[in-house]
Amino acid sequence: MRQNWHKTGKGLLTPDHGTSPFSLTRVAAPDDLADIVENFWLPTWALPDDEVIEQRIIQYPAFNLVVEPAESALYGVVTGLSTRRLDGTGWAVGVLLRPGAGPGILSALGHSGRAPATVNEGAVALETADGVALTTAIRAAHPHLDHCIDLMNAWFRARTELHSVEVRRDRERVNRIVDLARDDHSMTRVELLAEREGCSTRSLQRLVLSHIGVSPKWVISRFRLQEAAHLLRTDSTVHLADLALSVGYADQSHFTRDFASVIGETPQHYRTSHRLTTAAAQFADEHSTD
The missing domain is CATH 1.10.10.60 (Homeodomain-like)
Structure with missing residues (x-):
């Protein structure tokens, strides 16, 4: 596994203290994608039937691209307090994008010209052929996290909409x-x-x-x-x-x-x-x- 960048971010209001069955690892972006990707975040959890974790987050001002077992989407900025309840067993492969990446990633997902403000407080499903292929590949690769990150990196590098002058x-x-x-x-x-x-x-x-x-x-x-x-x-x-x-x-x-x-x-x-x-x-x- 690549070296962790850091365990928790300042926006996570209830950081893990090491006893929770929830784990979050963050990995830095490669140099050639550093203006597009802030970091990769890789949570896993396995909670007892009677336990629920509520995460509260003061979100960084940027989009997140997330692949999970049941869904995959580009999530806009939550302008208030972002909350999520976790139960059962699950995982995600997430990408926190850089703040300026919004228009390019929307174009890459088939939404050229769409205003980022229309995505905030909501999400855009990965429904393009490239998005579906990425989702399928990530799900097949998990839990091999290095492979998941390599797949994400390759996907971003191949999106020409992100790389014009x-x-x-x-x-x-x-x-x-x-x-x-x-x-x-x-x-x-x-x-x-x-x-x-x-x-x-x-x-x-x-x-x-x-x-x-x-x-x-x-x-x-x-x-x-x-x-x-x-x-x-x-x-x-x-x-x-x-x-x-x-x-x-x-x-x-x-x-x-x-x-x-x-x-x-x-x-x-x-x-x-x-x-x-x-x-x-x-x-x-x-x-x-x-």
């Missing part, structure tokens, strides 16, 4: 803008992103909307909330007022309101509930008889 140019520009919003916490306003990119605010808004189906303001807010949730899980000493400032909020009240509106609970409640969940998982691990 114009498509690549705009995709790389959107990727650069989103990366800046993610990595530079001083980018707290759309005007600052536009200034750094050397374009007008209106041009920036059109470009991001046409590739992701969301506004640049939403992208900035999404990364601030991801970072805040990550810090609440990993740093028990940080004060909420300091945390709010560190992720770009002017004050704690605005941060608390935004966090609760998306996550469904206040930052303090989330921190406390995560701490209790972690402690319970550690206790179960330490007292396991297996």
Whole structure:
């Protein structure tokens, strides 16, 4: 198996603590596809009949292409909190795309000219001949994950719709803008992103909307909330007022309101509930008889 990139992402609100029968591995994209693919994510689960896992995710601003035993689809951005209930036994081979890959991948799936915003909150089934062939090959290859990833890589490389000069140019520009919003916490306003990119605010808004189906303001807010949730899980000493400032909020009240509106609970409640969940998982691990 290729070396793991990392076990969990900042957007996963309930990371696995090692005792769950749910496993998630992420693998980095190859260099030649790095402007199209963010990473591969490969979950498996085998739950007892009476157990259900609910995953809550603050989604990265990009599409996901997912093959599962019963279905395969391209999933748009969920602009609120993404949730999924897992039960029984299952697996998936997923690809988190780069933010700018939306229009090209839609064209590759037979939806040329379709606006990414019309896919958000929903999905597009892999119904083209190439999409069906990919689904069949992945299902036959699983659980050999290296082979599954190789099949995905070959499929992306063969999609000519993804590799024209114009498509690549705009995709790389959107990727650069989103990366800046993610990595530079001083980018707290759309005007600052536009200034750094050397374009007008209106041009920036059109470009991001046409590739992701969301506004640049939403992208900035999404990364601030991801970072805040990550810090609440990993740093028990940080004060909420300091945390709010560190992720770009002017004050704690605005941060608390935004966090609760998306996550469904206040930052303090989330921190406390995560701490209790972690402690319970550690206790179960330490007292396991297996």
